[in-house]
Amino acid sequence: MKMSLNLVLMGLAVLSFGCQENHFKEDVIMAGGRYVKSDTLNYGKSIYTEYCMACHGVNGDGAGVAAKGLAVPPRNFKLGLIKFGNVVSGELTHDDAIAKSLHQGLKGSAMLPWDLSENQADAVIQYIKTFAPKTWIGKEKELGEKIQITKDPFGLARKTLAIEKGKAVYHAVANCQSCHRGYVTLNEYNKILSDAGEDKLDELDEDFYKIKLQDSDHGYATMPPDFTWHEVRSGDSVEELYLRLAAGVGGTGMPAWKDTIEDDEIWAAAYYVRSLMDLKDSPGRKEFMSRFK
Ligand code: HEC
Ligand code: HEC
Structure with missing residues (x-):
């Protein structure tokens, strides 16, 4: 090729x-x-x-x-x-x-x-x-306001906390799994829901663990990545993930989360996505994923 x-x-x-x-x-x-x-x-x-x-x-x-x-x-x-x-x-x-x-x-x-x-x-x-x-082209056209990467409220010392919070943001606050796939068992999900003061579920949606292809303005369907398997295109550091989550992906279903969720929630989700990416090519991936069958 x-x-x-x-x-x-x-x-x-x-x-x-x-x-x-x-x-x-x-x-x-x-x-x-x-x-x-x-x-x-x-x-x-x-x-x-x-x-x-x-x-x-x-x-x-x-x-x-x-x-x-x-x-x-x-x-x-x-x-x-x-x-x-x-x-x-x-x-x-x-x-x-x-x-x-x-x-x-x-x-x-x-x-x-x-x-x-x-x-x-x-x-x-x-x-x-x-x-x-x-x-x-045209001098009257304006560029958007550049997104500033704010100060990381967690830092390496509180990485574990950031990932835990990010897991809850991902599955319960932002419902990222409505397009991407979910990464928690029913029990874990119910724990997250009850911590957030929401009702527990008897079962998960049948497509909870599936990737949901999304229409886009680009003329083809775009695929929300499975972070434990696919590459993230625009950068894989926590800072780059923060920027991507805040900005979204232009012309696709991936929304801009800036001002939709709290800033520390964006950081937490970035840490969580990064932790899922760490499973890629790792021996632990198989065991992690086998819990979702
Ligand atoms: C409405 C559907 C939708 C929701 C909700 C959604 N995403 Fe996405 N996401 C997408 C799509 C589609 C893409 C792929 C865009 C592309 O590359 O064409 C994507 C791509 C991404 C990427 C990869 C960006 C890159 O540089 O390749 C990350 C990271 C991401 N999403 C994280 C999240 C997180 C975290 C949430 C929840 C806070 C979320 N997404 C919610 C649809 C969604
Ligand atoms: C081998 C094929 C190939 C070549 C050669 C190539 N590109 Fe691309 N380019 C792509 C693909 C595929 C994408 C779409 C990636 C995506 O949607 O995630 C892309 C996307 C882009 C984007 C869009 C970035 C964005 O954020 O939307 C720009 C800009 C770009 N290319 C510029 C260039 C320039 C400039 C060159 C020459 C220096 C070049 N490309 C050469 C395949 C190529």
Whole structure:
């Protein structure tokens, strides 16, 4: 798979060599008031043609020659949607979040980390925005407010407490398992419910342990990950998980939890998700999961 993709990419690089006409003649003002020179856009286009087009397509529609059969489709830039922004999802994100996805890649997808300089990354980011001019171009367009990573109220010393609280936030406060799967037995769930002053259950929903595929604005159903099995795309530290939970995932069912649940609940859920991710590839996973059959 890797081999054939490399061949396709090499082939495209060769094909595109020598036929890069300058396309942009005018400077533009991007959302957030950033003035972008036509030179920058043309430079971004040349980088895009060389490295990105194979997957993201000539027209930025995500249907490049190497996109076929990918479990997670390349982003269709024409929709103007960014999943992993640093603003409440639905608002326009800042460039540094997009640059982070370029430099770090999106784990568990074909989007690899790209070894681009800051200038190159910036130019290609401005260029891909031109595929969705109605979203990104215009000086009156505003970017969302950047989400600040607040001070971690737990810290390593109180990690166990954070995870316990996070388990309750996940299953009883935010009901994350309404899309993702649940990770507690009926007894554990009833303990969480009674601690929260809620009624106990006689049995769990039949899809409590199932992943529920979600419609999205991207044109395909998105899959809420099982944290003990799938990769989390946008970063796996507790801080990165905090940001993702606060921001949500743009254009998908994954909501922004900022101002929906308490800030310390977001931190606790981040610790809890991280603890589930620790089970991935660990010998303890089998035993942990076997309790849910
Ligand atoms: C091998 C295929 C492939 C190549 C080549 C590729 N990408 Fe991607 N890219 C993807 C996939 C797949 C996704 C979607 C991941 C997801 O939805 O989680 C993606 C997503 C993205 C996103 C969306 C991030 C977000 O938060 O929504 C951006 C921006 C992006 N790619 C830019 C680029 C740029 C710039 C290049 C070239 C330097 C590039 N990609 C090359 C496959 C590729
Ligand atoms: C309404 C459905 C829904 C609910 C409720 C929901 N999620 Fe999600 N979640 C999703 C979907 C869909 C995705 C996958 C988005 C994608 O990558 O395309 C996702 C992705 C994620 C990711 C991965 C982000 C990444 O970078 O790949 C994390 C972490 C996450 N959810 C945690 C949570 C937590 C914790 C809760 C509860 C506080 C929660 N989710 C509630 C639908 C939901």
